[in-house]
Amino acid sequence: MIKNVLVWYFILINIWGIQIMRHDKRSAQQGKRRISERNLWxxxxxxxxxxxxxxxxxxxxxxxxxxxxxxxxxxxxxxxxIFYLLLGRVS
Structure with a gap:
């Protein structure tokens, strides 16, 4: 159960990461409000x-x-x- 949650967390947070970079790139091209580097990090x-x-x-x-x-x-x-170590502890 916890292992599945960790795997789904890793998948979803990284899909979000791709989308955030896409959104920030498009915002930059259109001169719109950007995502702060602090939030990206x-x-x-x-x-x-x-x-x-x-x-x-x-x-x-x-x-x-x-x-x-x-x-x-x-x-x-x-x-x-860290992800590998967490998965190893949960197994």
């Missing part, structure tokens, strides 16, 4: 780094920002390790 920190990395590459958004270009993949590694 918060989403990545709580497990959405994979989705945000995919979104960053797919939508070519934030790719010139050093902190996003290198920080998201590093946080992705940390997210995956």
């Amino acid at each position: 918060l989403l990545a920190f709580v497990g959405g780094a994979l989705g945000m990395t995919i979104g960053m590459k797919h939508y070519r958004h934030k790719t010139k920002h050093f902190t996003f270009k290198y920080g998201l993949p590093m946080l992705l590694i940390i997210d995956v390790v």
Whole structure:
């Protein structure tokens, strides 16, 4: 049960990460209100780094920002390790 919740959390938070990057890219193109970098990092920190990395590459958004270009993949590694450790404890 808890294992399923963790897996679904990881899937949904990363789908959300992709969508957030898409939304922020479109907002930037249209000159609309943007999502703060603080909130982008918060989403990545709580497990959405994979989705945000995919979104960053797919939508070519934030790719010139050093902190996003290198920080998201590093946080992705940390997210995956934490996810793996949590799944191991729940089994």
